[in-house]
Amino acid sequence: MIAGGVAALAVSAALVLSAFQKNLVFFFTPTQVAANEAPQGRTFRIGGLVAPGSVKRRSDGVTVQFVVTDTAQNIPVVYQGILPDLFREGKGVVTQGRLGPDGVFQASEVLAKHDENYMPPEAADALKQAHGNGLNAAQKTLVVPGSGR
Amino acid sequence: MIPELGQFALALALCLALAQGVLGIAGAARGDRIWMAAARPVTQGQFVFVAIAFGCLTYSFVTNDFSVSYVASHSNSALPLPYRIAGVWGGHEGSLLLWMLMLCVWMTAVTVFSRHLPDEMVARVLGVMGLVSIGFLLFMLFTSNPFLRLFPIPPDGRDLNPLLQDPGMVMHPPMLYMGYVGFSVAFAFAIAALLAGRLDATWARWSRPWTTVAWAFLTVGIALGSWWAYYELGWGGWWFWDPVENASFMPWLIGTALIHSLAVTEKRGSFRSWTVLLAIFAFALSLLGTFLVRSGVLTSVHAFATDPARGVFILIFLSVVIGGSLLLFASRTARIGLGGGFEPVSRESFLLTNNVLLAAATGSVLLGTLYPLALDALGLGKISVGPPYFDAVFAAVMAPALFLMGVGPLARWKKASLPDLAVRLRWAFGVSVVAALLLPFALGQWSALVSLGLLLAIWIAASSVVQLRERVRNAASGAGVWARLATTPRAYYGMLLAHLGVAVFVVGVTLVKGYESERDVRMGPGDTVELGGYVFRFDGVREVNGPNYVAARAEIHVSREGKTMTRMYPEKRIYRVQNQPMTEAAIDPGFTRDLYVSLGDSLGPTQWVVRVQHKPFVDWIWGGCLLMALGGLLAASDRRYRVASSRAREQAYAAAPAR
Numbered sequence: 103m104i105a106g107g108v109a110a111l112a113v114s115a116a117l118v119l120s121a122f123q124k125n126l127v128f129f130f131t132p133t134q135v136a137a138n139e140a141p142q143g144r145t146f147r148i149g150g151l152v153a154p155g156s157v158k159r160r161s162d163g164v165t166v167q168f169v170v171t172d173t174a175q176n177i178p179v180v181y182q183g184i185l186p187d188l189f190r191e192g193k194g195v196v197t198q199g200r201l202g203p204d205g206v207f208q209a210s211e212v213l214a215k216h217d218e219n220y221m222p223p224e225a226a227d228a229l230k231q232a233h234g235n236g237l238n239a240a241q242k243t244l245v246v247p248g249s250g251r
Numbered sequence: 252m253i254p255e256l257g258q259f260a261l262a263l264a265l266c267l268a269l270a271q272g273v274l275g276i277a278g279a280a281r282g283d284r285i286w287m288a289a290a291r292p293v294t295q296g297q298f299v300f301v302a303i304a305f306g307c308l309t310y311s312f313v314t315n316d317f318s319v320s321y322v323a324s325h326s327n328s329a330l331p332l333p334y335r336i337a338g339v340w341g342g343h344e345g346s347l348l349l350w351m352l353m354l355c356v357w358m359t360a361v362t363v364f365s366r367h368l369p370d371e372m373v374a375r376v377l378g379v380m381g382l383v384s385i386g387f388l389l390f391m392l393f394t395s396n397p398f399l400r401l402f403p404i405p406p407d408g409r410d411l412n413p414l415l416q417d418p419g420m421v422m423h424p425p426m427l428y429m430g431y432v433g434f435s436v437a438f439a440f441a442i443a444a445l446l447a448g449r450l451d452a453t454w455a456r457w458s459r460p461w462t463t464v465a466w467a468f469l470t471v472g473i474a475l476g477s478w479w480a481y482y483e484l485g486w487g488g489w490w491f492w493d494p495v496e497n498a499s500f501m502p503w504l505i506g507t508a509l510i511h512s513l514a515v516t517e518k519r520g521s522f523r524s525w526t527v528l529l530a531i532f533a534f535a536l537s538l539l540g541t542f543l544v545r546s547g548v549l550t551s552v553h554a555f556a557t558d559p560a561r562g563v564f565i566l567i568f569l570s571v572v573i574g575g576s577l578l579l580f581a582s583r584t585a586r587i588g589l590g591g592g593f594e595p596v597s598r599e600s601f602l603l604t605n606n607v608l609l610a611a612a613t614g615s616v617l618l619g620t621l622y623p624l625a626l627d628a629l630g631l632g633k634i635s636v637g638p639p640y641f642d643a644v645f646a647a648v649m650a651p652a653l654f655l656m657g658v659g660p661l662a663r664w665k666k667a668s669l670p671d672l673a674v675r676l677r678w679a680f681g682v683s684v685v686a687a688l689l690l691p692f693a694l695g696q697w698s699a700l701v702s703l704g705l706l707l708a709i710w711i712a713a714s715s716v717v718q719l720r721e722r723v724r725n726a727a728s729g730a731g732v733w734a735r736l737a738t739t740p741r742a743y744y745g746m747l748l749a750h751l752g753v754a755v756f757v758v759g760v761t762l763v764k765g766y767e768s769e770r771d772v773r774m775g776p777g778d779t780v781e782l783g784g785y786v787f788r789f790d791g792v793r794e795v796n797g798p799n800y801v802a803a804r805a806e807i808h809v810s811r812e813g814k815t816m817t818r819m820y821p822e823k824r825i826y827r828v829q830n831q832p833m834t835e836a837a838i839d840p841g842f843t844r845d846l847y848v849s850l851g852d853s854l855g856p857t858q859w860v861v862r863v864q865h866k867p868f869v870d871w872i873w874g875g876c877l878l879m880a881l882g883g884l885l886a887a888s889d890r891r892y893r894v895a896s897s898r899a900r901e902q903a904y905a906a907a908p909a910r
Contacts, residue, residue, distance in 0.1 A: 111611075118615050118644050122622075125640035129633035147635065163773025163854050183771050184486070184851035184862050187832045 127198060131228035136175040140201055148177060148207060149196040150228045157191055170195060170207070172228040181209040254319050254398040257307030261392060264300035264351075267293050268384040271358075275378020276446070279371045287374035291362040294377050297384065298355040305352045308397050309339050317408050320401040321345060327410035327828050329799040337421040338411045343561075344397035346424060350541070351387050353425070353432040354380070361436060361461075367893075368457055375443035376436070383435055386568045394561045410828035413800070419479030427472030427499055431537040433465020434502060437509065438534035441527045442576060445583045450527060455517035458530070460887040462513060463745075466506045467883030473499050474876035485834030487769065487847045487864045489872060492641040497620040498540035501613050505533045508609040510883075511602050519664055520590030521599055524580075525606070527587070531576045536613075538569050543620070594666040601659035608652040615644045646700075653707040653757065656750055657714030661721070675721070679713035694867075695766060704761025711754040715747050745886025749879045756875025762868040769864040775857050783865030785846060786810045787819075792850075792859060800824045802835070805859065807848050809839065821861075823850045845869045 129147045130140040140146055148170055156169035164183060168191075169176045179197060189195060189212060199209035271293045278286025308321070312335045317323040325345070326338045340349040358380045365373050391397070414420075440458040444450045476499065481489040490496060509529040516526045542565040593599035619636040627633055661675060687706035691697040722743070723735045772780050774789035781787075790806040802822040809816045819837035826833060836849040844867045851860030 114611060114648070117647060118611075118618070121640050121643045122615075122618065122636065125637045125643075127635045127637050129635070145637075147633075159854065163858065163860050164771045164851075184849070184860055187485075187834055 131231055132170055132172045132175040132177045133228075133231065135177050135201065135207075142201060142203075145198060145200055145210070147196055147198045148179075148228075149194070150177075152189065152191050152193060152195050154191045170197065172231070177207050178205070179207040179209050181212055183212075185212055253307050253310050254316070254400065257304040257311075258392075258396065258398040260300040260303040260307065261388060261398075264297050264304065264355075265385065265388040265392065267297040267300065268381050268388055271297060271381030272378050272385055273381075275374045275376075275381055277378075279374040279378065279443075279446070282371075284370065287370045290374045290377045290381075294355075294358045294362050294381070297381075298359045301348075301351050301355045304398075305339070305348055308345060308348060309336060312336060312338050315408070317406070318400050318402075318404040319397075320399045321397045323401055323405050323408045325408070325411050327408040327799065329828065330408075330411055330416070331798050333418075333421060334411055334416045337415070340424045341411045341415050341420070344391070344395045346428075347387065347391050347395050348397055349424060350428050350432060351384070351391065353428045354384055354387065354435060356429075357432055357436050357465075358384070361439075365457075371447065372443055372454075372457070375446050376439045379439035379442045379446075380435055383439075383572070386572075390561075390564050390568065394564055407828075410799070410826065413824070413826040413829065413831050413833045414483060416799075416826075417479065417483050419475055419483060423472060423475040423479055425472075426468055426475055430465055430467075430469025430472045430506075431499070431502065431540060433461070433468055434506060434530075434533045434537050436465060437462040437506075437530045438576075441530035442579065445527065445576075445579050448583060448586050450516075450523045450587050452517050452520055455513050455526065456892065459510075459513050459517060460889075460892040462506065462530075463510055463883045463887040466503070466510055467880040467887070469499070469503050469506060470876050470880040470883065473503060474873045474880075477876075478873050481869075482836055482838055485836045485849045486862070487836070487849075487866065489763075489869065492619070492636075492638045494620050494624075495544050497616050498543045501616055501620075502533050502536040502540060504609050504613040504616070505529055505536055508606045508613075509533050512606055515599055515602050516590070519593070519599060520588075521593065522603070522606075523587050523590055524584060527580060529606075531573070531580065535569070535573045535576075538565070538572060541565065542569055591665065593664070596662070596669055597667045598659055598662040598664050601655050601662055605652050605655050605659065608648050608655075612645065612648045612652075615648065616641065619644075650703065650707060653711060653753070656753065657710045660718050660746065660750075661714065676714060676717060679710065679717045682713050683709035691765075694762065698765055701761055701765035704757055704765070708754040708757040708761065711750055711757070715750055715754075719747065740889050740891065742886045742889035742891070745882045745884070745889070747882070748885060749882025752875045752878030752880075752882055754875070755871050755878055759868050759871030759873075759875055763866050763872065766867045767865065767869075769862060771851065771860060771862045773854060774859055774861045780861075780863055782863050783844070783846075783867075784811055785816065785865065787848065787861075787863050789859070789861060791857065795822075797824065799828065800826045800833075803850065803853070805848075805850055805861070807837065807861075807863075809846060817846075819846065819848050821848045821850045823853070840870055842870070843868060 127145055127147055128141075129149065132148060132150050134140060135148060140148075150170045150172040153169035153171045153176060156167075158167045159165070160167070166181050166185060167178065168181075169178055171177070179199075181197070181199075196213040197207070197209040198211040198213070199207055202208050271290055274286045274293060275290040277283075278290060308319075310316075311319045311322050312326055313332065315322070315326065315328045315335075317326075321342060321344050322338075325342045326335055330338065338345070340346040358377060361373065361376055361380070365376075437458055440454065440461065444454040473496075476496065477489050480491065481487065509526065512522050512526040512529055515522045542562070619640055623634050623636060657679065658672060658676065662672060683706055686709050687702050690705050691701045694701075722739060723732055768783055770780055770782055772778075774780065776789060776791045779786050779788045786809070788808040788810070790808050792803050792805045795802050795804045802824040804820050804822045807819040807821065809819060817839050819839055821837040822835040824833045824835055825831070834849050834851075836847055838848075839846040844865060847864040847866055849862045851862060853859055
């Protein structure tokens, strides 16, 4: 019985870990994506700012194109669906999806922020990496943490 | 003046907490009756002072006293009164004060409802809770004082986050904290028993109602949070496996295991060490939840202020609580004893298996929640763990646990027989298999996962019917069915009700996952979209004014087979103070389905992106949680927990040599 229990535990631990491995979503900055460091055909996240003037809507109204930038590199993104309330040009954004062969990021999720002043940590990080630590004052104000639940 | 009064009250409460900790624990150790007797009034005094502090902060909110920094950042003069009051726990400092108030409520409840327990036990329990209270009061006074003044005084406040301006937000944190903090009672009972060196059936019986009530509050709290996310975030999801949600779910899972383990310890004396460990971990996970949410370590949608001093304090507090309890546990294991033995096939075994499964589920949630944080902290890159991981692991771990829920209550203690169980459960099994195979056809489309979910839910319900039937038939009294039902204890009905709640919950999850549908469409006046047999017609948008927001309100006409069903009014609001847009979904709830409509972006003067969703049986999810909580409360109200005969028991307790 003890041997059976141990075997069952081992099997379930293996199952949990393999499910875990399969569902890890890694984060990349636009600079890393541009340098081909991101995996093809696997879901990952990118973050940065929505480039000002880049948001375009196709005629069906629900397909949106925009550009995510860390101010060094730009990645075009296509998303089908409703954008979160706080999605704005010039503001921080994190999005999850796959990179298409044409270099366009096919987003399955655009992550919501709960607060106007809050910058997703990944997005802030991407900007910081692209700039060393030379964030200008305008971007610094974006990193002021807000409050939530 | 009022805020200073509040702060002074907190300082006094800290003094009383110190006294409570010392009088309780040292008093019991020295056997000093006067010290022990003093612990009760000191506890009640602490409650009074914390309540005064809470009242002062509420007063500052109600009177718009923006000289208080916390009020200025979480309220505004245009905020409606109920949300000004809820604003008290809308941020970090205030929610800690709420935590403290809840702790005092629980401690005072212990002083009131434990008259039948030996003084020594009560003194130790209050002492341990006093120590917890010291930790939290220090945390508040040194790192998170809600009464700090602001100079110069701002003309108006920065407003409460619009997402929190909602009736769900008024109720969700108090319920959740009642649950979190309630596990401190189970924890205190376990530590008190360890200190006394006696872990026996009486300890388990005293601990059970407290644990069950805390668990019921936590259940309601989590369900309210899920419901709030469902209608307030605007996109129809009800559980996101977000770290903040996981933080409240882990203590719930361990708490569920604890309730069942306590039952075995009380009835059979077994599982003592395991029960103690679960009690320690349930509370430790509650503290961890507080740490995760309050220290700002999370890269989640629930963003909180990052402040290292707070994080370090909570980490130290957490290690003292967990490390101290485990050390105490290790030093007492030799004296704990094993209790009654049992066969591999017995009710004990089934309960143990369920306990292990629940613990495994907790472990996998913990892994998925903490691993990304650990990687990030070590600078090894940013990752996130997606809902598919949690979904897959949960389905795999919970399916056998749900199956055993049908078998366990029918099995005998100590030694059961599989053939006998198979005979008794054959009808329940047959009914659930047939129903699970056929029902999906009636609902539309057959799928293996839907069938499995329904099988487990119907199995739990059908085996509950078998249990109740056997119980009535086997009852000793010669009376009729009704008399037998009337003499069945409430604890038993509570168990049945909670298990039925699980079945209802499983039905909700299965059907909403299996059959929900949604469409995002561009709509102008007169446009229609069809979903789930309903036709949604967009009848235009007009501007409306709320107390502190302006909204674009759409009118959606819903019909089915040409008949008007309802009109729905989703809104896109802009809250004026923070200039923050918010989606306010319109929901038409129903017993078998919810219709859910939300407004996306405006595409010109009359055109909007609209999301319509059809969510079959989604309300069963929260209905099931409510049944579980009611079952818990019913079980905790069983009279055998209240039976006095206190003097006799206390004398027996004092006379028996400590093992």
